[in-house]
Amino acid sequence: MATQSMPHGDSAGTILGHPKGLFVLFFAEMWERFSYYGMRALLIFYLVQHWMFSDSQASIIYGAYTALVYIAPVVGGYLADRYLGQRKAVLFGAVLLTLGHFFMAFEGDGGQSNVIINVFWLALALIIVGSGFLKANISVMVGQLYPRTDIRRDPAYTIFYMGINLGAALGSLICGYLGMHPDYGWSYGFGAAGFGMLLGLVVFIWGKPLLLGRGEPKEPAKLKQRRAGLNLEWWTYLAGLAMVGLCWLAIQYQDLVGWVLFFFGLALVAYVVFIAVTRLSSEDRDRIFAALFLIFVSIVFWALFEQAGSSLNLFTDRHVDRSFFGIEPTAAQFQSLNAIYIVLLAPLFAIVWTWLGRRGWEPSTPLKFGLAVIQVGLGFLVLVWGAQAVGIENATPVLFIFLIYLLHTTGELCLSPVGLSAMNRLSPVHMASLVMGTWFFASATGNFAAGLIASATGGENVGEEAGREVALGVYQTVGLYAIGIGVVVMVVSPLIKRLMHLDTLTDDTVDDDLLGGEEVGEPQAAGIHPATRQQD
Numbered sequence: 107m108a109t110q111s112m113p114h115g116d117s118a119g120t121i122l123g124h125p126k127g128l129f130v131l132f133f134a135e136m137w138e139r140f141s142y143y144g145m146r147a148l149l150i151f152y153l154v155q156h157w158m159f160s161d162s163q164a165s166i167i168y169g170a171y172t173a174l175v176y177i178a179p180v181v182g183g184y185l186a187d188r189y190l191g192q193r194k195a196v197l198f199g200a201v202l203l204t205l206g207h208f209f210m211a212f213e214g215d216g217g218q219s220n221v222i223i224n225v226f227w228l229a230l231a232l233i234i235v236g237s238g239f240l241k242a243n244i245s246v247m248v249g250q251l252y253p254r255t256d257i258r259r260d261p262a263y264t265i266f267y268m269g270i271n272l273g274a275a276l277g278s279l280i281c282g283y284l285g286m287h288p289d290y291g292w293s294y295g296f297g298a299a300g301f302g303m304l305l306g307l308v309v310f311i312w313g314k315p316l317l318l319g320r321g322e323p324k325e326p327a328k329l330k331q332r333r334a335g336l337n338l339e340w341w342t343y344l345a346g347l348a349m350v351g352l353c354w355l356a357i358q359y360q361d362l363v364g365w366v367l368f369f370f371g372l373a374l375v376a377y378v379v380f381i382a383v384t385r386l387s388s389e390d391r392d393r394i395f396a397a398l399f400l401i402f403v404s405i406v407f408w409a410l411f412e413q414a415g416s417s418l419n420l421f422t423d424r425h426v427d428r429s430f431f432g433i434e435p436t437a438a439q440f441q442s443l444n445a446i447y448i449v450l451l452a453p454l455f456a457i458v459w460t461w462l463g464r465r466g467w468e469p470s471t472p473l474k475f476g477l478a479v480i481q482v483g484l485g486f487l488v489l490v491w492g493a494q495a496v497g498i499e500n501a502t503p504v505l506f507i508f509l510i511y512l513l514h515t516t517g518e519l520c521l522s523p524v525g526l527s528a529m530n531r532l533s534p535v536h537m538a539s540l541v542m543g544t545w546f547f548a549s550a551t552g553n554f555a556a557g558l559i560a561s562a563t564g565g566e567n568v569g570e571e572a573g574r575e576v577a578l579g580v581y582q583t584v585g586l587y588a589i590g591i592g593v594v595v596m597v598v599s600p601l602i603k604r605l606m607h608l609d610t611l612t613d614d615t616v617d618d619d620l621l622g623g624e625e626v627g628e629p630q631a632a633g634i635h636p637a638t639r640q641q642d
Contacts, residue, residue, distance in 0.1 A: 124262055125251045127320065130313030132269035135244055137306030138200065139273035141207045142237070144281030144299040146172075146415050147441035151423070152285075152292060156216045157223060161420060161564030168416045169557010170360035171230055173367060174353055176550030178238020180374060181349065183246075183543030185239075189329060189342050192243040192250070192321030192539070193314070198343060199239030200307040202350070206232030207303045210296035231353035235346055242542045243321070249530035249538065250320040257463075260527050264456040267523040268449055275445035277302060282438030360557075367551050374544060381537065389607045393532040396472075396605035397541055400525060401548040403475045406591055407521055408552025409559060410482045410584055411514055414444060417560035417577060418510070425493075425574045427501040440507060447515035455519045471528045472602040474520040476595035481517030483588025485510040486581040498575055532606060559584060 121129055149171070153164035186195035209229035214222025248266050252259050277299060285295020323329055329339040336344075356363055375398065382394035422428065423437035462468035469477070492506030525545060533541035563577040 124258060124265065125316075125318065127251055127313070127317040128248065128262055128265065130309065130316045131244055131248055132266055134196075134200075134306045134310040134313070135266065136269040136273035137302050137309060138203065138240060138244075139270045140277035140302035141203065141273075141299040141306070142233070142277070143274035143441065143445065144277030144302065145207060145210060145233070145296060147278040147282040147419070147438040148285040148292065148295050150416050150419050151438060154420070156213060156292060157226070158217050162561040165416045165560035165564060166360045166557050167357070169412075169554050169560065170363040171234070171357055172412060172415070173363055173550040173554035173557070174234045174356060175237045176241075176546045176548075176553055177367070177370070178234050178349070178353075179242035179546040180238075180370075180540075180543035182235075182238035182240070182346075183242040183539035183546075185342055185345070186243045186246075186321075187536070187539040189323065189338060191323035192247050193317065194321075194323065194339070195239045195243045196247070196310060196321070197307075198346060199236045199241075199243070200303070200310060202232050202236030202346070203240065204236075204300065204303045204307055206230070206236055207296065207300035211293040211300060213292045213296075227354050227357055228350075230357050231350045234353045234357070235349045238349070239346060242539055242546055245526055246530065246539050246542055247317065247321045249527075251318070259531065260459060260524070261456050263523045263527045264452050267526070268452045271445035271448035271452070273302070273445075275442045275449060278442035278445065279439055282436055282441060286436040286438050364554060367554055371547065371551060374547060378537075378540065378544060386534065389610055390534055392605040392607055394537075394541070396602050397529055397532040398544075399602050399605075400472065400475055400528060401545055403472075403479065403591075403595055404521060404525060404545070404548045405552045405555070406588065407475075407479050407482055407517065408549050409555035410486065410588055411518065412553050412556035413560055414441065414511070414514070416557065417563040417580075418507075421563070421574075421577055422507055424570065425502055425577070426504055426507055428504050428507075430504050440511075443508065443511040444515050444518070447512055448519065451515065451519060452523070470599055470603040471524055471606070472599035473596055474524050476592045476597075476599060478517040478521035478592070479588050479595060480592030481513050481520070483585040483592065485513035485517070486585030486588070488513060490578050490582045490585065493574070493578055498578075499571055502574075528606075531611065 119126065150164055150168050153159045153167055154161060159167065182195055182199065186192045190198070206229045209225055209232065212222055212225045212229075214220045214225075245266075248262060249259070252262060281295040281298050283295075284290045284298055285292050287294075329342075330337050332338075333341060356366070378394060378398065382391040386394065419437055419441065422440050426437075428434050428437065428440070459468055489502070489506050489510045492509070493502040496503060526542075529542050529545045530538060559580065563580045564573075
């Protein structure tokens with residue numbers, strides 16, 4: 107029986123044992139994340155200081171915006187699966203994102219009565235829809251470079267995740283500095299984000315040959331069919347522009363976003379369950395149920411983790427002594443900490459997971475999710491303890507900001523790259539983008555919940571000391587709840603692991619030439635050859 111061999115070097119069409127296309131996606135996503143996180147680091151301050159929203163209003167807007175960013179991939183993933191293919195969808199999304207980030211540089215005179223605020227809403231809408239076409243689909247393209255049982259899949263997603271966070275770190279540092287520096291200002295920070303997105307677009311176009319034909323439309327001829335004077339491909343792009351108009355309205359009426367999340371979420375889960383029950387084999391159905399469990403757990407994680415860009419950003423600006431080693435970064439620049447930690451720790455996690463996996467000791471995916479939720483809760487409790495240790499009347503030492511982001515980062519590394527890999531592995535190929543879109547929809551729900559939690563920490567009208575006490579009270583409550591939920595997830599993790607049926611997981615049919623000459627092992631009657639099975 108054939109066993110899985112690993113390609114080596116450029117002679118096999120790979121770099122560091124991975125297809126070259128992985129690194130095209132790495133750099134394209136790195137620049138896209140530069141623009142997104144550079145803008146995100148500034149957004150809550152832009153809403154409060156420039157557009158003059160209250161903390162609570164700004165937090166709700168921020169939560170609605172980030173929620174819509176994660177809702178949109180459901181539509182973008184569906185249109186890619188059904189019509190465009192992933193590559194064209196990513197390209198269209200990148201164009202919209204470039205326009206959106208450049209429009210953010212038009213700031214006007216500030217205040218909600220200024221007409222330029224409509225350009226601001228349009229910029230947010232373009233970024234939302236652009237992310238919808240890009241986010242889910244570029245992640246799926248990473249998975250398309252590998253068979254489902256390839257032992258390189260988790261390391262590949264971890265490498266890809268490093269690209270995300272390298273871009274996020276640079277974006278937060280550069281845009282966060284320019285946007286909040288008195289000699290530059292908002293237009294410089296947001297303009298830098300726009301140039302970053304433009305570079306990502308250029309890299310993706312340049313690297314098309316290295317993607318080995320992955321992500322192309324399933325029925326190219328269908329896209330050329332003309333209807334009412336335009337072919338189907340252009341009608342799909344027009345549908346994307348119509349989404350921009352809808353998001354332009356939705357971001358201004360945040361309550362509607364909550365109702366959309368509720369009803370659309372119910373419909374989406376019902377649709378996925380319906381497909382699983384009526385069209386899939388019993389094992390694939392169980393895998394979809396396991397994926398849905400992981401998706402629901404991730405909502406809790408993101409609701410707390412995403413305090414970073416809103417309430418924790420404001421807390422750092424107002425209640426933390428930010429000086430260390432003779433420098434005092436802007437509050438927005440601290441958004442780079444999470445990304446820097448990931449760049450430093452992701453290789454270590456990849457090595458540890460691989461080392462444990464080869465010995466059969468690696469924690470299961472659901473167990474990793476439980477550990478992630480516990481760590482995000484512990485991060486808030488550490489911050490509360492640090493603030494209380496120096497007294498509520500004193501500024502919190504910056505050390506505790508470093509510690510909370512460290513714990514949140516180790517939690518993220520137990521959940522996000524592992525979750526991306528699990529969604530792609532657990533879903534049949536014809537549902538890949540839909541399930542990945544559902545994963546991002548869970549992030550949307552978590553982000554909207556994060557906005558509600560952040561609004562509860564708003565203490566701008568009660569004085570600095572009382573405002574700090576309100577925020578710390580909220581952080582203590584959510585931290586304790588998170589630890590309890592994480593323990594429950596760990597307890598039920600063996601049951602969820604059984605639903606994943608990893609022992610009978612088989613590869614999709616893949617042309618070996620597209621994998622850099624790699625031979626794919628033949629599955630045994632009882633499962634996959636032990637040497638090629640990936641522990642998760």
